[in-house]
Amino acid sequence: MxxxxxxxxxxxxxxxxxxxxxxxxxxxxxxxxxxxxxxxxxxxxxxxxxxxxxxxxxxxxxxxxxxxxxxxxxxxxxxxxxxxxxxxxxxxxxxxxxxxxxxxxxxxxxxxxxxxxxxxxxxxxxxxxxxxxxxxxxxxxxxxxxxxxxxxxxxxxxxxxxxxxxxxxxxxxxxxxxxxxxxxxxxxxxxxxxxxxxxxxxxxxxxxxxxxxxxxxxxxxxxxxxxxxxxxxxxxxxxxxxxxxxxxxxxxQADAMRARRRDIATAYLAALADLPGLRLPPVDTPTDTSSWYLFVVQLGDGLDRDAVAAELHRHGVGTSVHFRPLHQFSYYRTEVASAAGEFPVADDAFTRVLSLPIFPGMSDEDIEHVATAVRAVLEQAVGR
The missing domain is CATH 3.40.640.10 (Type I PLP-dependent aspartate aminotransferase-like (Major domain))
Structure with a gap:
């Protein structure tokens, strides 16, 4: 790498x-x-x-x-x-x-x-x-x-x-x-x-x-x-x-760092827009603008999130998962009564979510490297 x-x-x-x-x-x-x-x-x-x-x-x-x-x-x-x-x-x-x-x-x-x-x-x-x-x-x-x-x-x-x-x-x-x-x-x-x-x-x-x-x-x-x-x-x-x-x-530097995060998110949204098996986060609108602290994507049906993360790591791209829902943890299941409820959206999302790198110190070459790696790994995963 x-x-x-x-x-x-x-x-x-x-x-x-x-x-x-x-x-x-x-x-x-x-x-x-x-x-x-x-x-x-x-x-x-x-x-x-x-x-x-x-x-x-x-x-x-x-x-x-x-x-x-x-x-x-x-x-x-x-x-x-x-x-x-x-x-x-x-x-x-x-x-x-x-x-x-x-x-x-x-x-x-x-x-x-x-x-x-x-x-x-x-x-x-x-x-x-x-x-x-x-x-x-x-x-x-x-x-x-x-x-x-x-x-x-x-x-x-x-x-x-x-x-x-x-x-x-x-x-x-x-x-x-x-x-x-x-x-x-x-x-x-x-x-x-x-x-x-x-x-x-x-x-x-x-x-x-x-x-x-x-x-x-x-x-x-x-x-x-x-x-x-x-x-x-x-x-x-x-x-x-x-x-x-x-x-x-x-x-x-708060406004400048947010602007850089937004630029990174915009580049990702453009580079990954047509990629099959990938749901991108929502874009900013005039009434709803993000700090872009995280860039969380959701993988499509049939894709193994952890396997995709491992393959991205082999391509030199760090990732994380935000978040495992609280009701799935042993403490909350045992000690919090509401954790026994139904959480269909959270349960489905947890198997799909993957957070890509997004931080102000990223270079344009870093952004391109991440986007290229994501495309390569997902295209291989869906058989293209």
Whole structure:
């Protein structure tokens, strides 16, 4: 193999290295002024009234639930096509995840499936923006308002993205973002929580730092009092300035990196358009634009997804699978009652889905290599 294209790789340049180095030299590397500044920049970028940087997207989901008062006896509706953290945080909050099916073409949460899953115990809906394309948040907002429910967006894949005139977190009670190493923006590990209500956001901030009423930077700054009060049994979810410095540089490039991802997706859509045995992801429209975090294709009948992935690997192309539905995992089958339901769309899609490389550092030659390999492998597989 003369060329190998990994499934994903972060785009880290001199600006990120210099920013992190400056924090290391500053004498304070924990959560402090850099994190506060980065939070304000995200608030401005997203148009969000209240933002909180955290050490993971999982932490953001967990705090969203806790700050909104979700707990024992409550049910929270979650799509079965998502990463385990979406449902696991519901369980950590003491509530019960209720799994529902997804839309066939986009694998986003099915609004009608949500409607059918409502019970008197339902307290919230988690809308997962799959692969970078937003769920129908306006329809879900209307449904939640009609039934007195909270709407939480799992926006781990969607920064930036738009749908129907809104952005992630724009009309939800809370939105959780991830900055894991493969995400559209990265801080290596990290997350962001946006909240519409100031009191809920304040609760989340206190809970993120052990339930202490004053953060460590305030306590340890020269001349400040070291005394504090513990007002809640909190957690350790804060983001340090080292990670925030890296993330601040990434945010500066957010639009440019999304544009590059979109260019890669456009090239794939053109190069693979007439390929038999392949369903491509939906294209952007004026009212529905993706972050293009993932480029998820679905293979046709009779094709072995894992065999295709293995053959692409031999051609020097990395791939992944997003996602095995939650109801198929042993824990959820055993411990979550709704996992015994029927999920025909998710079950069918799981045997077909394959994620191709799409990351801003890809060269045009990388894109051509991936497209050529996919054509060669699938044409051979369908006997052309």
């Amino acid at each position: 003369s060329r190998q294209v990994p499934f994903a790789a972060p785009l880290i340049g001199a600006a990120e290295i210099e920013a992190v180095t400056a924090v290391l030299r500053s004498g304070w590397i924990g959560t402090g002024a850099v994190t506060a500044d980065t939070e304000q920049r995200f608030a401005d970028y997203l148009g969000a009234p209240h933002v909180l940087l955290l050490n993971s997207g999982t932490a953001a989901l967990h705090l969203a639930l806790l700050a909104l008062g979700i707990g024992p006896g409550d049910e929270v509706i979650v799509p079965t096509v998502t990463f385990t953290a979406t449902a696991a945080t519901v369980l950590h909050a003491g509530a019960v995840p209720v799994l529902v099916d997804v839309e066939p073409d986009t694998l986003r949460i099915d609004v009608e499936a949500v409607r059918r899953a409502l019970t008197p115990r339902t307290r919230a809906v988690v809308a997962v923006h799959f692969a970078g394309r937003m769920a129908d948040v306006r329809a879900l907002r209307s449904l939640c308002d009609a039934h007195g429910l909270r709407l939480i967006e799992d926006s781990a894949h969607a920064l930036p993205a738009e749908r129907d005139g809104t952005v992630p977190g724009g009309i939800a009670d809370a939105a959780a973002f991830s900055f894991f190493v493969t995400k559209p923006l990265t801080s290596a590990e990290g997350g962001l929580l946006t909240m519409a209500d100031g009191d809920a956001a304040a609760r989340a901030r206190v809970l993120s730092a052990h339930g202490i009423d004053r953060d460590a930077f305030a306590r340890h700054s020269f001349g400040r009092s070291p005394h504090y009060d513990v007002v809640a049994p909190g957690l350790k979810y804060n983001m340090p300035d080292t990670a925030s410095a890296l993330l601040r540089c990434q945010l500066d």
